[in-house]
Every structure is written in structure tokens, then in C-alpha cells.
Amino acid sequence: MTGVTSRKRGRPPGTESSDTRDRILTAAREEFSERGYEKTSVRGIAKAAGVDSALVHHYFGTKEQVFEAAVEVAFSPALKMRDVVLEGPIEGAGERMTRFVFGLWENPVTRKPLLAIIRSAVNNEAAAAVFRRLVATQLMRRIADELDTPDAELRAELAAAQLVGVAMMRYVIRIEPVASADVELIIARVAPVVQGHLTNP
Amino acid sequence: MTGVTSRKRGRPPGTESSDTRDRILTAAREEFSERGYEKTSVRGIAKAAGVDSALVHHYFGTKEQVFEAAVEVAFSPALKMRDVVLEGPIEGAGERMTRFVFGLWENPVTRKPLLAIIRSAVNNEAAAAVFRRLVATQLMRRIADELDTPDAELRAELAAAQLVGVAMMRYVIRIEPVASADVELIIARVAPVVQGHLTNP
DNA sequence: GTCTATAGAACGATAGAC
DNA sequence: GTCTATCGTTCTATAGAC
Structure with a gap:
């Protein structure tokens, strides 16, 4: 057990992970701002963030939802x-x-x-x-x-x-x-x- | 022989055809204006003009050249x-x-x-x-x-x-x-x- | 001049292993 | 939480038959 207080164990739901989510968002802003919506690909965002494209979908859902989160x-x-x-x-x-x-x-x-x-x-x-x-x-x-x-x-x-x-x-x-x-x-x-x-x- | 003057036979080079070329250009303007460059496809232009996509390439070359001709x-x-x-x-x-x-x-x-x-x-x-x-x-x-x-x-x-x-x-x-x-x-x-x-x- | 057929590549999204 | 593998789609562009 870690030395935390006596709340529920584990990570609270909805907060998911470390900084990977933010890295994806930063990469998404970079890509969308340079190329616009149509020319930006989920795969391109993933590569820029150093993760797999499936992970982008895992966090945000569709490409449109990635865009909304980014802006x-x-x-x-x-x-x-x-x-x-x-x-x-x-x-x-x-x-x-x-x-x-x-x-x-x-x-x-x-x-x-x-x-x-x-x-x-x-x-x-x-x-x-x-x-x-x-x-x-x-x-x-x-x-x-x-x-x-x-x-x-x-x-x-x-x-x-x-x-x-x-x-x-x-x-x-x-x-x-x-x-x-x-x-x-x-x-x-x-x-x-x-x-x-x-x-x- | 047609009743034309005594120049060279056949259609002068560079004038190619009837109104097909213009129909393609009109369709291209429509598509590019509604969707922008990236979202417009040569196939979509061809379909709107009622011709095959290969014909679009035949007349204008690459997609970028179609765009330039259209605008x-x-x-x-x-x-x-x-x-x-x-x-x-x-x-x-x-x-x-x-x-x-x-x-x-x-x-x-x-x-x-x-x-x-x-x-x-x-x-x-x-x-x-x-x-x-x-x-x-x-x-x-x-x-x-x-x-x-x-x-x-x-x-x-x-x-x-x-x-x-x-x-x-x-x-x-x-x-x-x-x-x-x-x-x-x-x-x-x-x-x-x-x-x-x-x-x- | 106009078409069919296809090569070759990239895409969004999902299922499921670890 | 992160990745591999893959399905099904769409795209540009070309080769070549008619």
C-alpha cells in the first residue's frame, strides 16, 4: 500500500493517466493548426505524440472529438x-x-x-x-x-x-x-x- | 472531307474537344468552392461532370492543375x-x-x-x-x-x-x-x- | 476522345492481446 | 494503459483497350 489517505483505492475514474493525454492534445493542436481538419490524420497526431493511433481513439473517440478537445x-x-x-x-x-x-x-x-x-x-x-x-x-x-x-x-x-x-x-x-x-x-x-x-x- | 478551307487537316492541337472540357471545369469550380482543395476529389469532379475520372486527368493532368484551371x-x-x-x-x-x-x-x-x-x-x-x-x-x-x-x-x-x-x-x-x-x-x-x-x- | 482496370498508398476505426 | 493487427474504404494516378 502506498502512503496515501484512506479514500478508495486506485485512480479515480475519469482521470485515466499520466501526461500521455496532454501530449496527444498538444500534438493535435500542432497538427490541426498547421494543416487544418481535413489534412490532419489521427495517425499523424499519434506519430507526433509518440504513441499509437489506436490510443488516440481510446482517449478521445472519433477524429472530430479529438478536434473539439484540442481547440x-x-x-x-x-x-x-x-x-x-x-x-x-x-x-x-x-x-x-x-x-x-x-x-x-x-x-x-x-x-x-x-x-x-x-x-x-x-x-x-x-x-x-x-x-x-x-x-x-x-x-x-x-x-x-x-x-x-x-x-x-x-x-x-x-x-x-x-x-x-x-x-x-x-x-x-x-x-x-x-x-x-x-x-x-x-x-x-x-x-x-x-x-x-x-x-x- | 468537310467544307473547310485548305489548312492542315483535323482539329488544331490544343483545342481538343467539344464542351466536355468546360463541363469538367464548371464541375470543378462547384466542388472546389463547396469543399475546398483537400476534400475535393478528382472522382467527385468527374462524377459531377458525368465523365470518367481518368478523363479529368487526360485534360488537365494532376489535381493541382485542375484547380488552377478552375480558378x-x-x-x-x-x-x-x-x-x-x-x-x-x-x-x-x-x-x-x-x-x-x-x-x-x-x-x-x-x-x-x-x-x-x-x-x-x-x-x-x-x-x-x-x-x-x-x-x-x-x-x-x-x-x-x-x-x-x-x-x-x-x-x-x-x-x-x-x-x-x-x-x-x-x-x-x-x-x-x-x-x-x-x-x-x-x-x-x-x-x-x-x-x-x-x-x- | 472516352472508358475499364488497377496499381499503390493512406485513411478512420475497431477488436482484442498483453 | 498501451499496442498489434486488420477490415473496409477512398484516394491519385497511370496503362492501355476501344
Whole structure:
């Protein structure tokens, strides 16, 4: 017997194992973010994680369930964004929102699930649903609730569209010069546009 | 002998056949635009065109060459855009550019190759190269040449990014309410933003 | 010009041994 | 918990008959 307390013996159900699960998730994020849903294979994830492909199915089930588990981490920072944007005067909401989004994209850790979602949502309906849930229902609608303008939801989405578009050009397709431009220069030009979408007449 | 003039006999080389080639191209555009590069199969294109898959290879070679032939039609209207945007006073360039782009997207015929390019460019490097050639080198750079502002190229690309972002939300991912909003309402909000990117201080 | 047939490879998923 | 083995499917691409 090990020197633990007097609870039930053995591992509690549902916690399963060591770090293998996390290694698979990390590998899955890497693969999905680089290749998108269709081009990523369960076998490729398994090889990158140094395990057998059957083990991936053992932990997560189908390929779609692996994807959902891999991108789930993108939701907590995204939900934080709502608070960040709404704390402080409305005149600064555009800049706070722009800075927050570029902060996520510039950080290699948070960038991966975002890339995975955007690369996959374009060709896969399940991933598109994840994208919609992330951008629209969870985020923009709540921000729109705080605007008392007509077309508030549409405005919030057009603001988001500017950010999504820059992300596409800079991080996904990598078109120059926007792909290599200093991020502060981009923020300086984009933040007023986002602000304008939210609050201009 | 047919009643033609006295040139060489038979069909000139390179023109090959009737309308089969066009039927394949139309089917290819349909498939690539709906599924993206990876999920589209040569067999699926062949079936949609009512021919054998080997015939597709016969006409175009590899799958990648089929793709290039299918999206080639997107280039002539895009090149026309440069002229449309630059004819007339610079104060109206934003609206002309916005109207032109939404005109392409709202027309089901021109929408298909655009969808094909954007759905494919996100996961396929060859398609990404097509996208870059279309958006950046052919279009935005030339428009930037006409602006005598600092960061002209970056400005032109941020303007394009707003349009790409709206296209993603409205036509690719289909997020509400922007997916169903009246196009004139969207143009009214987006055109000033595009104009601002191009000419604001 | 259009097809049949097939080579050769990769895929998702499962059953079951250890 | 981890792996071997394998089933059934689908894919690109080519060779070659008609």
C-alpha cells in the first residue's frame, strides 16, 4: 500500500493517466493548426505524440472529438476578452479589443488553437460551428448588448471582421507586407477602425 | 472531307474537344468552392461532370492543375477592379472598391471561384500562392502605387483585410446577422472604413 | 476522345492481446 | 494503459483497350 489517505483505492475514474493525454492534445493542436481538419490524420497526431493511433481513439473517440478537445482551450481566453473590452470607457473599447486579439495571435501558445479553428472552419461544418460559437454567440453578441446603437450586432461583427481579415492575411495566408509589419503599426491603424465600427454614428 | 478551307487537316492541337472540357471545369469550380482543395476529389469532379475520372486527368493532368484551371477565371474580373477603383476621384475609391468586391461575391457565378480560392488557400500552399498573387501582387500593390502616403502598401492591405474578413463571415463561415444582412447596409458601413484605410492621415 | 482496370498508398476505426 | 493487427474504404494516378 502506498502512503496515501484512506479514500478508495486506485485512480479515480475519469482521470485515466499520466501526461500521455496532454501530449496527444498538444500534438493535435500542432497538427490541426498547421494543416487544418481535413489534412490532419489521427495517425499523424499519434506519430507526433509518440504513441499509437489506436490510443488516440481510446482517449478521445472519433477524429472530430479529438478536434473539439484540442481547440477547447481557446474558449477561456476568448471569454475573458468580453470583460477586458467592457471594462473602462467605451471610447477605448476599440483599442482594448484590438490589443487583446493581437495579443492572442502573437503568442505562439494561444495562436495554435486559433489557427486550428480558422483553418478547419473553412472546410468543415463541425469546425465552423465551433467558430460561430466562439466569435458570434459567445463574444460579439455580448459586446453588442452593451452598445445602444441601432444595428449593434452587425456593427460588432463588422469590427470582428476587420480583425479576422487581418488575422487571415497576417497569420494564415501570410501576405506581405502585413505578415511582417510591426504589430504596433498594425494596431495603430486597426484600432480606430474597430472603434469606429462600434461607436460611430 | 468537310467544307473547310485548305489548312492542315483535323482539329488544331490544343483545342481538343467539344464542351466536355468546360463541363469538367464548371464541375470543378462547384466542388472546389463547396469543399475546398483537400476534400475535393478528382472522382467527385468527374462524377459531377458525368465523365470518367481518368478523363479529368487526360485534360488537365494532376489535381493541382485542375484547380488552377478552375480558378483562373477569377483573375480577369479582379484585374478589372484595379481600373474601376482608380478611375474617378480618390475620395470615392473606397466605395468603388467595396461595391466592386461585393458585386463579385453577390453574383453566384463569380462567387464560386472566389470561394474555391479562399477555402483552398487556407490549407494548401499552392492555393495560398494563387491567393497571394491575386490579392497582393496583382491588386493591392498597384492600387498602393497610386496612393502617395507612407505605408501605402500596408494601408491597401488593411483595406483588403476588411473586405476579406467580411467575406469570410458572410459567405464562408456564414455567421449571423452579417450573413443575411442587406448588402447595401453592409456597404454603407464598410465603404467608409475602406476609404479611411486608403486616405486617412 | 472516352472508358475499364488497377496499381499503390493512406485513411478512420475497431477488436482484442498483453 | 498501451499496442498489434486488420477490415473496409477512398484516394491519385497511370496503362492501355476501344
